[in-house]
Amino acid sequence: MITFIPRDKVSKNWIIIAPILSIVFTIFFGLLIFTFLGYNPLETLYQIFVSPFSRIDRISDILVKACPLIIIGTGLMLCFKSNVWNIGAEGQFIMGALLAGFIALSFPNIETKFFLLITILAGFVGGALWAFIPAILKTKLNVNEILVSLMLVYVAMLFIDFIVRGPLRDPMSFGFPLSKPYPEGALINKIPFPGIGFLGQLHYGILFVFLLVPFSWIFVNKTLSGFKINVLGSAPQAAKFAGFKQNSITITVLLLSGGLAGVAGVIEVSANIGQLQPEVSFGYGFTAIIVAFLGRLSPIGILFAGIIIATVKLGADNAQMTMGIPKVVTGLFEGILLFFLLTGETLQKYKIKWSEGKK
Amino acid sequence: MAKKELDILLKATKICKSFGNFVANQNIDISIAKGQIHALLGENGAGKSTLVKIFYGVLQPDSGSIEINNQKISITSPNIARKNGIGMVFQHFSLFPALTVAENILIALDNKIKFKKVVDEISKLSKEWKLFVDPLKLVSELSVGEKQRVEIIRCLMQNPSLLIMDEPTSVLTPQEIKNLFKILKKLASSGCSILYISHKLEEIIELADEVTILKSGKSIASIDAKKTTTNFLAETMVGKKITELKKAIRSKSKKIAFEVKNLDKLKDHEFGISLRNINLQVNYGEILGVAGIAGNGQVELMEILSGEINSKDNDQILLEKIPIGKTNINERRKLGIETIPEERTFHATVPNLTLSENTFLTYFFKYSNTKSWITNLLNNPQNSLDESKKIVKNNDVRCPETNPLASQLSGGNLQKFILGRSLANNPKVAIFSQPTWGVDIGAATAIRQKLLDLSQSGKAVILISQDLEEIFELSDKICVINEGVLSEIFDVRDITATDVGLLMGGKNRKNQKMDPIK
Numbered sequence: 001m002i003t004f005i006p007r008d009k010v011s012k013n014w015i016i017i018a019p020i021l022s023i024v025f026t027i028f029f030g031l032l033i034f035t036f037l038g039y040n041p042l043e044t045l046y047q048i049f050v051s052p053f054s055r056i057d058r059i060s061d062i063l064v065k066a067c068p069l070i071i072i073g074t075g076l077m078l079c080f081k082s083n084v085w086n087i088g089a090e091g092q093f094i095m096g097a098l099l100a101g102f103i104a105l106s107f108p109n110i111e112t113k114f115f116l117l118i119t120i121l122a123g124f125v126g127g128a129l130w131a132f133i134p135a136i137l138k139t140k141l142n143v144n145e146i147l148v149s150l151m152l153v154y155v156a157m158l159f160i161d162f163i164v165r166g167p168l169r170d171p172m173s174f175g176f177p178l179s180k181p182y183p184e185g186a187l188i189n190k191i192p193f194p195g196i197g198f199l200g201q202l203h204y205g206i207l208f209v210f211l212l213v214p215f216s217w218i219f220v221n222k223t224l225s226g227f228k229i230n231v232l233g234s235a236p237q238a239a240k241f242a243g244f245k246q247n248s249i250t251i252t253v254l255l256l257s258g259g260l261a262g263v264a265g266v267i268e269v270s271a272n273i274g275q276l277q278p279e280v281s282f283g284y285g286f287t288a289i290i291v292a293f294l295g296r297l298s299p300i301g302i303l304f305a306g307i308i309i310a311t312v313k314l315g316a317d318n319a320q321m322t323m324g325i326p327k328v329v330t331g332l333f334e335g336i337l338l339f340f341l342l343t344g345e346t347l348q349k350y351k352i353k354w355s356e357g358k359k
Numbered sequence: 360m361a362k363k364e365l366d367i368l369l370k371a372t373k374i375c376k377s378f379g380n381f382v383a384n385q386n387i388d389i390s391i392a393k394g395q396i397h398a399l400l401g402e403n404g405a406g407k408s409t410l411v412k413i414f415y416g417v418l419q420p421d422s423g424s425i426e427i428n429n430q431k432i433s434i435t436s437p438n439i440a441r442k443n444g445i446g447m448v449f450q451h452f453s454l455f456p457a458l459t460v461a462e463n464i465l466i467a468l469d470n471k472i473k474f475k476k477v478v479d480e481i482s483k484l485s486k487e488w489k490l491f492v493d494p495l496k497l498v499s500e501l502s503v504g505e506k507q508r509v510e511i512i513r514c515l516m517q518n519p520s521l522l523i524m525d526e527p528t529s530v531l532t533p534q535e536i537k538n539l540f541k542i543l544k545k546l547a548s549s550g551c552s553i554l555y556i557s558h559k560l561e562e563i564i565e566l567a568d569e570v571t572i573l574k575s576g577k578s579i580a581s582i583d584a585k586k587t588t589t590n591f592l593a594e595t596m597v598g599k600k601i602t603e604l605k606k607a608i609r610s611k612s613k614k615i616a617f618e619v620k621n622l623d624k625l626k627d628h629e630f631g632i633s634l635r636n637i638n639l640q641v642n643y644g645e646i647l648g649v650a651g652i653a654g655n656g657q658v659e660l661m662e663i664l665s666g667e668i669n670s671k672d673n674d675q676i677l678l679e680k681i682p683i684g685k686t687n688i689n690e691r692r693k694l695g696i697e698t699i700p701e702e703r704t705f706h707a708t709v710p711n712l713t714l715s716e717n718t719f720l721t722y723f724f725k726y727s728n729t730k731s732w733i734t735n736l737l738n739n740p741q742n743s744l745d746e747s748k749k750i751v752k753n754n755d756v757r758c759p760e761t762n763p764l765a766s767q768l769s770g771g772n773l774q775k776f777i778l779g780r781s782l783a784n785n786p787k788v789a790i791f792s793q794p795t796w797g798v799d800i801g802a803a804t805a806i807r808q809k810l811l812d813l814s815q816s817g818k819a820v821i822l823i824s825q826d827l828e829e830i831f832e833l834s835d836k837i838c839v840i841n842e843g844v845l846s847e848i849f850d851v852r853d854i855t856a857t858d859v860g861l862l863m864g865g866k867n868r869k870n871q872k873m874d875p876i877k
Binding site: 005 | 712738740
């Protein structure tokens with residue numbers, strides 16, 4: 001039997017060494033698996049870890065991919081810190097994108113970019129409303145939020161599918177389930193760099209991340225609300241003793257995380273797609289759960305975790321495209337990486353003790 | 360004391376056990392004779408529970424040896440302990456409330472017997488040892504004393520040669536304790552050894568043949584219990600002279616500080632307690648002691664007195680005749696009512712937060728409501744750094760570093776911090792639940808002195824405690840809570856410990872008027 005014993009003190013050196021060791025182990029097992037399956041192991045590792053950094057436009061693609069992960073992950077951080085298990089960010093992402101899309105398509109001729117403020121706000125409201133359902137069911141009827149938020153993901157997926165095939169379908173789409181293209185005022189442009197032009201898909205939406213990270217850091221560490229969230233998550237009884245209202249904290253974190261997922265949805269669609277289609281998210285809402293935990297539920301950590309996960313996802317895509325490695329194999333590799341990263345983090349905090357167990 | 364080799368049932372030599380850097384047991388030697396009642400005495404954290412868990416196979420020692428009947432054995436699981444004749448009654452009972460007594464005993468048996476036979480066996484044992492319980496009753500319907508009897512019967516079913524009892528009297532009334540002692544003495548005279556763990560000195564003198572005293576994980580003395588005094592035991596256990604409390608000389612004010620009138624509260628979960636028709640009042644300069652066995656509604660009463668939960672009507676709770684039943688806990692703090700719940704960690708404090716953050720926990724409203732909106736917005740635990748340092752300094756809270764996590768403090772020091780945090784608010788009314796529970800004698804004395812000082816300076820104090828000695832030592836007036844019903848209030852000079860014991864066991868409930876609540 002294995003028992004985990006908390007360490008008295010987390011060593012500062014290990015905070016740096018553990019992730020490096022995790023990557024070394026991942027590479028080792030990756031080499032084994034790729035060799036065993038008959039792929040050139042060194043080239044595969046190159047594709048996964050190095051190729052995303054090999055060109056400056058690829059680096060900017062990492063940021064583009066990390067952008068929704070960081071935004072959603074930051075929202076989920078607030079939930080998870082207060083022991084509220086919002087698993088439905090994927091659905092809130094879709095509903096945010098959908099409501100914003102509805103507003104955008106209602107003004108087909110608008111050109112001013114100030115309109116973006118309205119669509120982003122609409123995205124926040126859409127996501128927050130979708131998260132409000134589990135929030136109200138949990139606080140009023142004590143219904144488990146994990147179940148409700150997860151099930152609502154599938155409702156949202158089917159709903160957007162219905163909308164783009166029905167009410168919002170573009171008559172000129174030749175039968176494809178697509179909406180009309182967004183008006184100019186609802187599109188997020190790529191960032192032009194003087195003398196270079198565009199860097200991959202890098203768009204202005206990334207600015208939102210640069211605002212969000214410091215603001216969420218201040219919110220968590222320097223405000224009473226952040227303190228309340230922390231206390232509620234660590235000791236609900238103590239939150240009562242301090243006079244914090246559990247239900248209003250629960251509702252607040254769900255609305256904030258739903259809203260942020262919705263904003264991520266708006267940015268993703270407005271910057272990269274430009275119209276509504278049945279699939280607007282590619283599992284961002286679920287991947288962000290991993291990002292939130294890998295980032296140890298801290299805003300700065302989530303920034304880095306988002307970038308790491310985005311890198312590996314892009315690297316895996318590259319390996320699939322250039323070497324024809326099947327998706328399941330790169331998926332396996334991603335799994336190994338996560339396993340070692342999380343193991344490394346656990347072993348920083350706990351010692352392992354092997355003991356003779358009962359048979 | 361010399362013992363013949365033959366007479367020794369269990370002999371442990373040089374037992375060591377550590378948890379991380381914390382050494383719980385260090386070279387402990389102990390030998391228990393056959394038919395002996397052997398007491399294990401020590402303060403909280405001295406290593407008593409660790410040692411007996413090693414004997415019962417729940418924990419494995421790092422080094423050292425255990426012999427039973429002169430044969431060296433290694434007890435790797437409770438199963439093996441039971442096979443070697445060791446039975447244990449834990450401090451916290453491990454019974455399923457939804458099953459009957461006989462079912463509970465049946466599932467714990469190592470060898471499978473028919474249900475009918477178990478029932479017969481229980482009836483036989485309970486008659487033989489005067490351990491009266493109905494085998495077909497549900498455990499949830501039993502009193503604490505009865506539950507303990509079930510645990511003892513469960514051990515006796517295995518014909519033990521050694522019975523370990525971990526603080527068995529902490530949940531019993533004085534009458535139940537007397538009864539238990541009779542049973543234990545009878546058991547011992549029939550040849551069963553008993554290892555009896557306690558920190559209550561009088562009990563040990565009355566019951567035990569031999570006492571082994573543990574202090575900070577070491578066995579420091581084995582003494583003949585019949586030839587010693589409580590004072591000697593106490594000083595050996597603590598390692599220093601115990602300071603006596605300075606009794607307060609009070610100016611008796613007749614001004615009512617805090618009142619509760621006809622308070623009812625239905626339980627909100629299955630194993631909770633409903634409060635029924637609670638009435639109490641406390642004057643300034645007075646300590647009102649609320650005695651009672653744990654789990655009789657103290658937690659529920661505390662929730663409603665502190666303001667974590669509101670009472671149904673505003674005028675069920677009054678501060679200087681002003682109704683406050685509908686105010687929340689922070690409004691009550693601002694009015695000068697300070698409360699301390701019995702759970703130190705996870706309720707009164709958050710263990711993984713620092714002391715300054717834990718100060719902020721009940722102080723945060725003092726730093727908002729300033730004129731500058733940015734200060735209000737950025738109201739964070741940094742603000743309470745100075746206040747928490749002051750609390751640490753004024754209350755002799757010993758910290759391993761300047762602003763440690765609450766979990767780094769020992770129970771006694773954490774409680775001193777919690778008390779200091781409340782007193783720093785300069786309360787008019789202080790309501791404290793089990794303030795010295797599980798705290799070492801040194802800290803307990805300091806805390807009791809603070810309560811006396813508080814009442815002497817004219818404040819009203821309500822002390823909810825299951826420690827009868829403490830209640831009698833500190834209180835001016837005493838009442839008893841039993842199954843959610845509060846007795847009338849007695850002057851401390853008009854009531855004896857026996858009377859209080861009877862009330863704790865629920866004796867007065869029949870003559871008290873009780874309106875069933877809907």
